[in-house]
Amino acid sequence: MQRTSLNWTIITLLALASSCREKTTTPSQAAITQLSLKRGQVITCGASNQQLGAVQFKVSCGAAAQADFDLGLKLLHSFEYDEAEKVFAKIIDKNPACAMAYWGVAMANFHPLWTPPAEPELQKGLKAITLAQSITQKTAREADYIDAIAAFYQDADHADHRTRCGRFEKAMEALHTKYPADKEATIFYALALNASANPADKQFVNQKKAGQLLAALYPNEPNHPGIIHYIIHTYDYPELAELALPAARKYAAVAPSSAHALHMPSHIFTRLGLWEECINSNLASVASAQCYAQEAGLPGHWDEELHGMDYLMYAYLQRGENALAQQQWDHLQNIKIVTPQNFKVAYAFAAIPARYLLENRRWQEAAALEINRPDFPWQDFPWQRAIVHFTRALGLVHSNKVVAAKAELQALKELQGKLLAQKDEYKARQVEIQVKAAEAWILWREGQGDAALELMHAAADLEDGTEKHPVTPSEVLPARELLGDMLLQFNKPQEALMAYEANLRKHPNRFNGLCGAGLAASRAGDAAKATRYYQQLLRVANLAKSDRPEIAAAQQFLQAHRPPQKLMSTTNI
Incomplete structure (x- = not known):
């Protein structure tokens, strides 16, 4: 962002706001036009009739605007941001003095x-928020809501995003304290706590506080999309995910017209290793997203x-x-245009093929993986580009091409x-x-x-000390699982088993984690534990549709270690 440009924008807006306060309480049409609002028919897919849950938020914009405002808020709570903006734009077009409609645009x-x-x-x-502040026809409560989100937008040329999220949290805390009976104030405060949470905080201070606030509201508001949705986000961590399972199993039924509501439960299903539920959730969300792209007339596919x-x-x-899994990659390769071209699209383009190759140990193909969609603005997404270089590096190491692997390592360092x-x-x-x-695997090759194991331990410890980004179901390969793989290479099965077990606590029911734990236990001489992990693998896998050789190996082990059956006594015949 150009600081000078933003400074002039602020000066202009402040002057406009001052002029509005002096002359009128209604923003001019020219000021509204400058917002470039999204307009048009509200598009929802999945269930018909805009089934988005139940929300009531009284505003002072007249009875005609109330139903629309509640609809906009439902969409906002399910992160259907474009459609929410359309609703708030409709209110502004009909009643340009409705301050809270501008608040909705800002949110x-x-x-x-x-x-x-x-x-x-x-x-x-x-x-939008500057215009909202210029309007005098609003209640004190509405002014407080508007000032709270203004705390995020102000001084954006100096303060970073995280700092401004912290300001929003403090403003919403004050609003929640001032209006303790206002459930929306509590809900948005919980959202603000999650937005400002420190990703390195393994005590989950903000998340636990948000969870308590939402849990207190839930019994009297069981169909409020924001409460259910934010409970899922609040507990979207391995240590907390079990607490969100009831909400995850309900959200799609509360807001089935939202593609995001259909998808979001899969965050918790993934955390808990509930793969069938995760698949069903995302099949529904993908179908809804395809419907949305068609209904909206998007040139290609929607990012969701x-x-x-x-x-x-x-x-x-x-x-x-x-x-x-291969069908997903094949479909991805046929996708030419995605709207918008953003962070999560870049992640999917990079991660989908990387996951397939790395999980299946297809090292030669991994070594040759190309950037998907070279016309995509990859220069804007260094982290996502790093996924491809990481995949190549591991593929090259396991293909015994160390020099080329070191070139990929250098590319990773440059992106970092x-x-x-x-x-x-x-x-x-x-x-x-x-x-x-x-670098650890290069040293292994x-x-x-000793140096390889030291670095791999450091990678695993570093990953344990942070959290995955919400855009991804998991790291393309968990570092502690990779540590287990390396320990097996050095014939340290007991240590490998410890690494796999630690990783399975964070990533339950991972196919390769269960395979690795079973193999490590077997090599360590712990047949009982190996049996338990292999049995769990066979329960998790879809035996009828899987060609993974690890399944046959697990079945052979279990057959060889099956307890002898007791002979029936002849006296009982």
């Missing part, structure tokens, strides 16, 4: 749990479709269903440096984990065992 361009607003979204939100496809790829792989220069510490740390893991 629709914030998307606190996704990526930070792009510059056009930031400018739109700033303009690719997001669901990444989760489908991951779940199919954990069931050992390679043919269905770019993210550090951008002050994006979280993504830089994610690439650092890949750097350490790739070069016969430097």
